[in-house]
Amino acid sequence: MVDLVRFILGAPPRRVRAREQPSRSLSPAERRAEKLLMRCLTAEQRESYRNHGRFQVNGRDGSRWTIDAGAGTRNVTCVNASGARVYCTYLPDAPRADTLLVQKLCIEATGGRGLPRTESGALHDGHLLER
Amino acid sequence: MKSLMHVLGSRGDTETRWDPQDAGSVSRAREVFEGYRQEGYLTFSVSEPGAEADHVRDFDPAAHEIIVTRPLRGG
Numbered sequence: 299m300v301d302l303v304r305f306i307l308g309a310p311p312r313r314v315r316a317r318e319q320p321s322r323s324l325s326p327a328e329r330r331a332e333k334l335l336m337r338c339l340t341a342e343q344r345e346s347y348r349n350h351g352r353f354q355v356n357g358r359d360g361s362r363w364t365i366d367a368g369a370g371t372r373n374v375t376c377v378n379a380s381g382a383r384v385y386c387t388y389l390p391d392a393p394r395a396d397t398l399l400v401q402k403l404c405i406e407a408t409g410g411r412g413l414p415r416t417e418s419g420a421l422h423d424g425h426l427l428e429r
Numbered sequence: 430m431k432s433l434m435h436v437l438g439s440r441g442d443t444e445t446r447w448d449p450q451d452a453g454s455v456s457r458a459r460e461v462f463e464g465y466r467q468e469g470y471l472t473f474s475v476s477e478p479g480a481e482a483d484h485v486r487d488f489d490p491a492a493h494e495i496i497v498t499r500p501l502r503g504g
Contacts, residue, residue, distance in 0.1 A: 326440075327440045327441035330441030330442060331437075331442070334442055338475065338478065338496075340479040371503065386503045386504050387503030388502055388503060389437070389499065389502070390502055392439055392499075393439075393441060396442075399437070400437070400498045401501065402482070403471075403473045403496060406483075407473060407482050407483055408484075413501070414500060414501070415501040415504075416501070416502050417503065421500055427484040
């Protein structure tokens, strides 16, 4: 609704505008994290991230993962033959872009089979990192 | 220096560089890598920018780029 009003008023959607001016509001740590994330994305992922604040990772098992920078901790969605699942993950005390990067790395390293994460000190789905 | 290891942290990443041909720099990088592994960090190897990551348990001096991070938290 807010974006609709902004559209009527001629202003760009909030997320797009934020991505166009990353250096004004980011701390040095966040800027470094953004730079590293961008280095690790494909050209297609970078374009999607810049324009929409999210990017897709395709698992080797045919799963399609979406990582959305603007969706809080429930920002990873996996769609595979079993249906859709939303994951709640984060990297504590870290720049947002680092969380997005680690989510991407974990998905790729598991071949798309899952998203390893710790809960109450135990690593869940860690075995998926082994080939 | 031809290879690079990023350790993700609250203040952004810190970098360790090494030259696969230089035993001293390889040794220092291996020490950093193994220290973080012992603390439960995850270690990923990336062959080139934008390439798919692999989870690695052992330090490979020939690796192009390694990213070291704490595991994600979540449910």
